[in-house]
Amino acid sequence: MPDTRAIPDTPLFDREGSIRGYRINKMAMALGQPANRDAFRAGEEAYLDRFGLSAEEKRAVMARDWHDMVRLGGNLFFILKISAVDPTPITQIGAAQAGMTHDDFLSERLGKQRNG
Amino acid sequence: MAKIIGGVGTSHVPSIGVALDRGLRDSADWKPFFDGYEAGKQWMAEARPDIAVVIFNDHGNTFFLDKVPTFAVGVAESYQPIDEGWGKRAIPPFAGAVDFSWHFVDKLVEGHFDPMVCREIEVDHGLQVPMELFFGRPENWPVKIVPIWVNTIQYPIPTPQRCWDMGTVLRQAIESWPGDERVVILGTGGLSHQLQGSRAGFINQAADRAWLDGIAANPEPYRAMSREDYVEQFGSEGAELIMWLVMRAAMNRDVSLIHKHYHAPASMTGAGMIVVENAA
Numbered sequence: 001m002p003d004t005r006a007i008p009d010t011p012l013f014d015r016e017g018s019i020r021g022y023r024i025n026k027m028a029m030a031l032g033q034p035a036n037r038d039a040f041r042a043g044e045e046a047y048l049d050r051f052g053l054s055a056e057e058k059r060a061v062m063a064r065d066w067h068d069m070v071r072l073g074g075n076l077f078f079i080l081k082i083s084a085v086d087p088t089p090i091t092q093i094g095a096a097q098a099g100m101t102h103d104d105f106l107s108e109r110l111g112k113q114r115n116g
Numbered sequence: 117m118a119k120i121i122g123g124v125g126t127s128h129v130p131s132i133g134v135a136l137d138r139g140l141r142d143s144a145d146w147k148p149f150f151d152g153y154e155a156g157k158q159w160m161a162e163a164r165p166d167i168a169v170v171i172f173n174d175h176g177n178t179f180f181l182d183k184v185p186t187f188a189v190g191v192a193e194s195y196q197p198i199d200e201g202w203g204k205r206a207i208p209p210f211a212g213a214v215d216f217s218w219h220f221v222d223k224l225v226e227g228h229f230d231p232m233v234c235r236e237i238e239v240d241h242g243l244q245v246p247m248e249l250f251f252g253r254p255e256n257w258p259v260k261i262v263p264i265w266v267n268t269i270q271y272p273i274p275t276p277q278r279c280w281d282m283g284t285v286l287r288q289a290i291e292s293w294p295g296d297e298r299v300v301i302l303g304t305g306g307l308s309h310q311l312q313g314s315r316a317g318f319i320n321q322a323a324d325r326a327w328l329d330g331i332a333a334n335p336e337p338y339r340a341m342s343r344e345d346y347v348e349q350f351g352s353e354g355a356e357l358i359m360w361l362v363m364r365a366a367m368n369r370d371v372s373l374i375h376k377h378y379h380a381p382a383s384m385t386g387a388g389m390i391v392v393e394n395a396a
């Protein structure tokens with residue numbers, strides 16, 4: 001489709017991302033099943049290897065580098081299943097996308113009162 | 117013929133369901149959001165629908181990227197809530213309006229739509245949350261459902277015009293259905309939000325408020341907008357507002373705005389609802 005790249009700071013999940021992120025998203029999708037969540041908890045690297053993730057992809061997941069996971073083609077809706085296992089709040093993932101601290105993100109983007 | 121008793125546009129933010137699960141309805145963060153839905157819930161109880169047509173998108177829960185239907189319609193007897201990674205939620209399954217669903221599929225294909233037809237499938241928060249917001253937490257849902265999935269995850273997503281066209285077919289299907297069921301249509305998603313990219317956390321309250329009034333009074337500009345316009349105004353994930361157009365196109369040109377509510381942010385999203393009825 002035309003023209004989507006013109007919107008600033010807004011990656012759309014198109015063919016390129018879908019192809020690039022297929023393995024990482026497939027791995028995350030599988031966390032919808034309890035047995036896979038148990039396997040992930042028991043040994044992250046072994047679980048990631050089952051889905052053929054590259055070293056770079058594995059590092060991003062194991063470091064919970066939410067920004068890099070998306071750069072590598074991870075789509076938020078799939079990788080949120082990783083955050084459900086942790087659990088990591090979605091606003092913290094949002095902050096990582098925006099390149100801000102969690103507190104700054106809550107107050108500047110979402111208009112929340114700062115705590116202390 | 118069956119009767120359209122009203123149209124609803126509403127957010128389906130997943131954390132709404134989580135808030136209910138954790139008993140946070142009356143917490144400081146959530147109370148104003150839920151309070152604003154009470155009037156809509158009341159309206160729904162009095163409207164006594166038999167069938168709820170729910171237009172929503174899956175969020176990488178039911179459909180993976182191996183098969184991405186642009187439009188899918190459920191014809192199942194029953195729909196279980198799906199495990200989104202947090203475990204299965206304690207809400208009842210949804211009974212399907214099977215016969216009407218098949219009739220709708222017939223009308224769609226006659227009308228040159230090519231939906232995926234789903235006989236066995238689970239539903240995620242996109243359907244669950246609107247049902248909870250308007251019907252509460254009953255032991256059994258008081259309506260049968262017709263789920264319509266719209267792909268808003270992987271581009272190309274359908275155009276606003278195409279969603280509108282589907283709504284006109286939905287209306288024909290309801291009006292040509294020999295039963296006397298009372299049908300409510302729920303267009304879901306939005307309002308403005310963005311989860312990815314450095315603009316993450318983007319909320320556009322002005323555009324959201326204009327949408328809630330405009331979609332009722334004068335939807336034409338929204339039908340004519342491009343997908344890029346939606347992304348720009350409402351954020352990359354807020355573009356799912358195109359699904360409200362299916363509901364709006366099934367209603368009369370002139371509708372009465374019965375209820376309206378807006379709250380921001382709910383989690384990372386501008387959130388709210390409208391209830392409209394066909395003008396006399």
Ligand SMILES: [Fe+2]
Nearest residue numbers: 173242305356
């Ligand atoms: Fe959604």
